[in-house]
């Protein structure tokens with residue numbers, strides 16, 4: 001079943017073509033979304049979430065653009081950057097407000113706090129949270145609606161080694177539950193351990209879409225395949 005579908009997706013910011021005629025379909029499992037700095041990953045994910053309007057093309061989840069999903073948080077959970085929290089609020093309050101706004105049961109708050117390992121710190125103000133704790137709170141927010149699709153932009157940012165190991169397990173669990181998980185990352189060693197398939201973009205153009213195993217078929221590591229597929233624009237201004 002295809003959950004996420006992108007067709008001819010293009011975004012120009014003035015003279016910069018951030019995303020250039022991308023097309024792909026994604027279903028259950030973990031997809032690593034890879035590309036050098038400025039390759040167009042975040043712009044693509046933001047278009048999927050209805051936060052950036054495409055110049056042309058479509059990005060849909062469950063057959064509809066995000067803005068047209070009747071109960072979007074139950075369909076798609078997103079982690080874009082872990083900085084959008086009011087510092088004076090506790091983690092629990094943040095999630096309670098979000099649950100209320102989305103018409104979700106308040107009990108989901110404690111469930112997701114537990115899932116991301118923040119139960120003991122749920123009553124603390126977010127201003128006292130470390131970067132890794134904010135990242136966990138962002139993941140809790142993404143999981144709040146128990147969505148089938150998760151879109152996570154660099155979820156490993158700020159996590160310590162134990163946090164990275166925890167994230168790996170969480171991502172595999174989510175995939176095991178039949179969810180579609182899209183994870184942008186620069187940490188190729190993590191992606192190699194976690195992803196079922198990868199998308200590689202460079203200069204807004206899709207360079208590879210397929211199973212991870214296909215990339216490493218010729219004895220290539222993910223890193224060497226990535227460097228080969230993204231070599232073309234090296235030295236260009238980003």
Ligand SMILES: Nc1ncnc2c1ncn2[C@@H]1O[C@H](COP(=O)(O)OP(=O)(O)OP(=O)(O)O)[C@@H](O)[C@H]1O
Nearest residue numbers: 013016018035036037038039040041042043044238
């Ligand atoms: N709001 C904007 N206005 C102008 N240019 C933008 C805007 N957002 C992104 N860009 C440009 O679009 C291109 C793609 O950026 P994007 O953030 O999508 O890349 P990325 O692959 O997520 O990069 P990174 O790995 O560094 O996060 C870059 O050249 C960037 O400067």
